[in-house]
Amino acid sequence: MDLLGALRAHRLLAVVRGSDPEAALRTVLALVEEGVVLVEVSLSGRDALDVLSRARAALGPDAPLGAGSVVTTDDARRAHRAGADFIVTPGLGAGVLEARRLGLPVLAGVMTPTELMAALQQDVSALKLFPAAQAGGPEFVRALRGPFPDAPLVPVGGVDADAARRHLAEGATAVGVGGPLVGDAADGGDLDTLRVRARSFLAVVRERTA
Template sequence: MELLTALRTHRIVAIVRGADADAALRTVLTLAEEGLALIEVSLSGTDALDVIRRARAALGPAAPLGAGTVLTAEDAAAVREAGADFVVTPAVCEGVTEAKRLGLPVLAGVMTPSDIVAAQRLGADAYKLFPAAQAGGPGYLEALRGPFPDAPFVPVGGVDDEAARAYLARGATAVGVGSPLIGDAADGGSADALRERTRAFLDAVRLPAAQRQGSSA
């Protein structure tokens, strides 16, 4: 898949991490039904590889499906076998190198300029600014864009719908959202509430009409 194109188009990645594998799968499918196209299943959730396998079977081969918290070469190989077609890491680590070797696009976790340079050298497709809120929020993103004006940043960590708007306004390519969007859905919570939150986030990241028209001109 063309990860960078997808990030620029959809502008949000949902991060699913749950203690209940069946609920996590339902969460993935609910997000997809509501039109949220980029979904990441974190390996830190219960039976995450099985969730990825079942989600891939349910969504079909064409739907983007990511695996997160990929740290090692073994993680990268396992998520590829399970059906993930992009990888998200929390840091610049072995998972980046192996995922690229396997032909998977990577959203690599970074915080500092040194991290960004290291991730660039490994061929990362985009940069997960994590944890974004603790790093300094939208102001820190704007500061990083000085030395890295063309780098595709995806802030993750503490991103609610208002923060999503602020990051995108400061030049983020997309945002990654976990608990402010997922809530308790991946642990068995309300699917209806998840649907409402999903619609609110999709509205928050939607391009203004003028920009949509400009991008299609």
Template sequence: MDLLTALRTHRIVAIVRGDDADAALRTVLTLADEGFALIEVSLSGKGALDVIRRARTALGPAAQLGAGTVLTAADASAVREAGAGFVVTPAVCEGVSEAKRLGLPVLAGVMTPTDIVAAQRLGADAYKLFPAAQAGGPGYLKALHGPFPDLPFVPVGGVDAELAHSYLAEGATAVGVSSPLIGDAADGGSTDALRARARTFLDAVRSADAGR
């Protein structure tokens, strides 16, 4: 898949992690049904590889389904085998280089300018600014655009609907959202409540795009 084009088109990545694999799968399928095109299943969740396999079967080969918290070469190989179409890392790590070697696009976790340069050297397709809220929010993203004006940044970490709008308005290519969107759905919580949150986030993205 062309990850960068997908990020520019859809502008939001849903990040699913939970302690109940069946609930996590329901969460993925619910988000897809609500219109989320880019969905990441984090390896830090229970049974994540099985969730990816089952979601791939349910959503089909064209779905933009990825794997997150990919740290090692073994992680990259495992998620490719499970059916992930892209990889997300929390840092500049072995997972980046191995995923690229395997032909998977990578959203690489960065925090500092040094991280960004290191991720560029490994061939990252886009740059996950993480943890974004703790790094200084939209103001920090604006500062990074000084030395890196053309790089595709995706803020992740503490991004609620209001912050999603702010980051996108500040020039983020997309945002990654986890707990403020997923809530307890991936642990067995209400899918109706998840649907309501999903619509709030998608509305925030549309609002930011309308103001461009």
């Protein structure tokens, strides 16, 4: 898939990490039903590979579905087998290299300019600024725009609706959102409030797309 193109078009990546596999699967499907096109299932969630493979079966082959928290070579291989068509990592390492060898696009975790340059040399699709809140928030995105005006930056970590709006205003390509969007839905919480939050975040990113 064209991960960078999808991030530019949709501007929101939902991060699902749950302690209840059935609830995590319901969360993925509810997000897609609400119009969240890009969803990542974090491998740090319980039975995440099973959630990923069941989500792939339910959504069909054309829905963009990613695996997150990919660290090792084995992580990348298992995610690929489970049906992921893009990979998200918390940093640079073996998972990035194996994903690229498998032909999977990568949203690679970086926090410093040095890591950003190293990631671009590894032919990743986009750069996950993580953890975004600790890295300096929207002001950090603005600062990076000076030396790296064309770098596709995707802040992730502590991004609520207001921070999402500010990151996009400063030039972020997209935002990745976990807890502020998913809440406790992937742990068995209420799906109706998840749907309300999804609509709220979609409204924010559509402001910046219009």
